[in-house]
Amino acid sequence: xxxxxxxxxxxxxxxxxxxYLTRPAPLADNALDxxxxxxxxxxxxxxxxxxASCHTSETGADTLLTGGKRFASPFGTFVAPNISSxxxxxxxxxxxxxxxxxxxxxxxxxxSHLYPAFPYTSYNKADMQDVxxxxxxxxxxxxxxxxxxxxxxxxxxxxxxxxxxxKALFVSEQWVLATAETDALERGRYLVEAxxxxxxxxxxxxxxxxxxxxxxxxxAPNPSGEGRIPNITPAALQWSERDIAxxxxxxxxxxxxxxxxxxxxxxxxxSQLTDADRAAIAAYLKAIPAIANP
Amino acid sequence: xxxxxxxxxSVASVFTLVSAAFAAGHLTQxxxxxxxxxxxxxxxxxFNLGKVGAMVQDRVPYDADxxxxxxxxxxxxxxxxEAGYWVEGTDTSIEGSRAxxxxxxxxxxFEAEQVKLATATAAFAAVAGDGLDAMKAGFGPVGQSCSSxxxxxxxxxx
Numbered sequence: 001x002x003x004x005x006x007x008x009x010x011x012x013x014x015x016x017x018x019x020y021l022t023r024p025a026p027l028a029d030n031a032l033d034x035x036x037x038x039x040x041x042x043x044x045x046x047x048x049x050x051x052a053s054c055h056t057s058e059t060g061a062d063t064l065l066t067g068g069k070r071f072a073s074p075f076g077t078f079v080a081p082n083i084s085s086x087x088x089x090x091x092x093x094x095x096x097x098x099x100x101x102x103x104x105x106x107x108x109x110x111x112s113h114l115y116p117a118f119p120y121t122s123y124n125k126a127d128m129q130d131v132x133x134x135x136x137x138x139x140x141x142x143x144x145x146x147x148x149x150x151x152x153x154x155x156x157x158x159x160x161x162x163x164x165x166x167k168a169l170f171v172s173e174q175w176v177l178a179t180a181e182t183d184a185l186e187r188g189r190y191l192v193e194a195x196x197x198x199x200x201x202x203x204x205x206x207x208x209x210x211x212x213x214x215x216x217x218x219x220a221p222n223p224s225g226e227g228r229i230p231n232i233t234p235a236a237l238q239w240s241e242r243d244i245a246x247x248x249x250x251x252x253x254x255x256x257x258x259x260x261x262x263x264x265x266x267x268x269x270x271s272q273l274t275d276a277d278r279a280a281i282a283a284y285l286k287a288i289p290a291i292a293n294p
Numbered sequence: 295x296x297x298x299x300x301x302x303x304s305v306a307s308v309f310t311l312v313s314a315a316f317a318a319g320h321l322t323q324x325x326x327x328x329x330x331x332x333x334x335x336x337x338x339x340x341f342n343l344g345k346v347g348a349m350v351q352d353r354v355p356y357d358a359d360x361x362x363x364x365x366x367x368x369x370x371x372x373x374x375x376e377a378g379y380w381v382e383g384t385d386t387s388i389e390g391s392r393a394x395x396x397x398x399x400x401x402x403x404f405e406a407e408q409v410k411l412a413t414a415t416a417a418f419a420a421v422a423g424d425g426l427d428a429m430k431a432g433f434g435p436v437g438q439s440c441s442s443x444x445x446x447x448x449x450x451x452x
Contacts, residue, residue, distance in 0.1 A: 227450030246351050251441045256343040258437065260444030
């Protein structure tokens with residue numbers, strides 16, 4: 001009986017230690033030292049990372065990062081925030097280091113964890129030069145004074161501290177394709193696994209929302225509840241590398257059907273890449289393990 | 295005759311049940327024909343897009359006559375009045391339909407997409423015979439029009 005306070009104390013200590021160990025970890029103060037941002041290069045990173053696909057509105061311009069798009073999930077509905085250059089309602093008032101911390105470490109300016117609806121789980125593998133170029137480009141885009149709307153997330157998922165253990169469990173800096181044998185494969189891996197964050201939709205998630213690495217790109221239910229996001233491993237995607245590259249350029253499949261749904265926004269991005277980059281993505285998709293769906 | 299009465303009753307109930315099941319799993323003839331027509335129309339787009347698309351993607355040499363003919367077909371297809379296609383009850387709730395309910399909820403927006411395609415294909419038909427570069431330039435807006443409509447009004451495959 002006298003043991004209960006002890007057990008309770010141990011539990012509180014464990015929780016405290018867990019919270020402390022998984023507290024938000026922004027970038028080190030010197031993380032961006034000796035990097036010179038190049039806004040023009042950043043425009044390509046902006047396209048490759050697909051920023052506009054989520055952060056523009058249905059009706060606004062392709063460069064107005066006003067937010068407001070809604071993303072249904074089993075944990076609630078996430079609402080994309082305003083990340084335009086507006087100093088009050090957007091992120092124009094954030095320093096380069098604060099923005100870089102959000103992008104690669106999922107830590108907000110106020111020091112709290114960001115939800116992984118924002119794919120820092122992929123961007124954490126981005127080159128820091130690309131990140132500063134991207135930030136420089138974003139600062140050239142127009143400001144929107146639309147306030148960011150709150151996420152519609154219920155208990156317990158509204159506890160941001162719980163994202164600490166989540167990150168410890170599910171965020172990895174390892175490449176899924178462990179060896180990239182050619183330069184093209186290495187570039188393709190970077191575009192797909194880091195900037196393009198393709199797996200965020202094309203790989204199924206476990207009960208806690210972590211990507212299932214052994215089902216890499218094997219397709220997943222659409223979180224919106226509508227249809228399925230297709231398997232794009234070689235087990236299902238029989239197109240040639242050229243077919244894949246053409247699709248990413250024009251949106252046309254080899255039999256001249258055209259992309260629909262969310263892929264239309266993706267192709268708006270991939271159409272801005274070079275032919276070599278699209279070929280690299282295609283090479284990567286042919287190199288990942290074939291995973292058949294049951 | 296209680297037995298005969300019972301038999302009649304069972305036959306009647308079985309018939310009712312079967313009809314209900316039939317109604318749930320099958321479309322009316324009007325619905326089925328509208329869906330067949332939609333799919334056939336899309337197949338014709340795809341066939342003609344394939345002719346010009348192969349040249350745009352530099353898979354076959356440019357042929358002005360083939361390009362002009364296919365582009366004219368696309369423009370003709372886009373000019374067809376589709377009003378009869380969108381029969382009530384043929385949205386994604388029906389097996390095999392990828393037509394999103396947004397088509398019916400936002401018919402004006404949907405029709406604006408058709409106008410966009412008609413405009414793009416007419417402009418494309420005017421330049422498709424003028425050489426490879428002119429054809430490639432005219433093809434872009436056609437593809438963007440396909441994507442734009444599919445983005446909002448077509449559901450992914452099951």
